[in-house]
Amino acid sequence: MLLLSPTQFEAAFLKGRRFTFHGRAGLRGEGWIWLESGVGKVNIAATLAAFAKGRKLERVLLFGIAGMYPDAGLEMGDAALAGKEIQADLGIRDGGMKGLGFPTLALEGGVYHNRFPLDGAFTAELSKTLGLPIKTFLTRDMVSENPTEARQLSRKWEADLENMEGAAFAQTCLWLGLRGAELRAVSNLAGVRDKAQWRIRQAVERLEHHVLRIIGP
Numbered sequence: 001m002l003l004l005s006p007t008q009f010e011a012a013f014l015k016g017r018r019f020t021f022h023g024r025a026g027l028r029g030e031g032w033i034w035l036e037s038g039v040g041k042v043n044i045a046a047t048l049a050a051f052a053k054g055r056k057l058e059r060v061l062l063f064g065i066a067g068m069y070p071d072a073g074l075e076m077g078d079a080a081l082a083g084k085e086i087q088a089d090l091g092i093r094d095g096g097m098k099g100l101g102f103p104t105l106a107l108e109g110g111v112y113h114n115r116f117p118l119d120g121a122f123t124a125e126l127s128k129t130l131g132l133p134i135k136t137f138l139t140r141d142m143v144s145e146n147p148t149e150a151r152q153l154s155r156k157w158e159a160d161l162e163n164m165e166g167a168a169f170a171q172t173c174l175w176l177g178l179r180g181a182e183l184r185a186v187s188n189l190a191g192v193r194d195k196a197q198w199r200i201r202q203a204v205e206r207l208e209h210h211v212l213r214i215i216g217p
């Protein structure tokens with residue numbers, strides 16, 4: 001299994017043999033490889049596409065921290081899996097890519113505008129094994145900078161958690177035919193910039209708990 005996280009601190013609990021990939025950190029373990037992708041959509045898409053080239057990857061898991069929107073039904077530190085990812089930056093403000101008149105991705109299996117599903121079977125299996133809810137995640141280049149902005153986005157797109165990589169990951173998995181899932185733990189309320197109110201350590205401990213169950217001892 002390939003594991004990806006945007007930063008090293010989100011995966012600080014992983015122990016393996018170190019390597020670098022395009023200048024970024026990597027670890028090899030029993031049955032898994034982990035790569036640091038860097039923050040943002042281009043970084044995750046480029047890292048995944050470059051690593052997948054010439055390799056047969058069975059499953060890919062993106063994990064990391066996330067901001068929570070109001071009414072997500074989660075607490076700080078809680079983890080969730082993405083059922084679908086929303087690419088909130090593409091197209092026109094009211095109508096996204098449909099409004100612009102272009103699909104973002106057209107495959108034999110479907111046409112996608114701003115919503116990208118993660119692999120249903122892989123996600124359902126993880127949800128059952130780990131006892132985690134499946135939620136709607138939203139990806140943006142710019143983070144929400146105040147609670148009003150966060151509330152408006154969550155209502156517009158009916159989203160639960162905010163991050164900066166997931167939609168690009170989901171789109172790349174669909175495009176490359178990879179079975180992808182995404183696991184996030186809540187480190188902050190989206191739109192709250194005061195780091196004293198963040199719970200990063202608590203979120204990373206939840207990630208540790210779940211990721212170690214996925215890859216085994």
Ligand SMILES: O=C(O)c1cccc(C(=O)CC[C@H]2O[C@@H](n3cnc4c(=O)[nH]cnc43)[C@H](O)[C@@H]2O)c1
Pocket residue numbers: 006007039040064065066067068143144145162163164165187188189190191192193
């Ligand atoms: O300084 C800020 O206001 C600020 C707001 C949100 C996130 C950051 C980060 O530096 C973390 C980016 C990193 O973590 C994920 N993440 C975590 N919380 C959020 C969020 O509320 N909105 C978007 N992304 C978030 C993200 O996927 C990045 O990998 C700083």
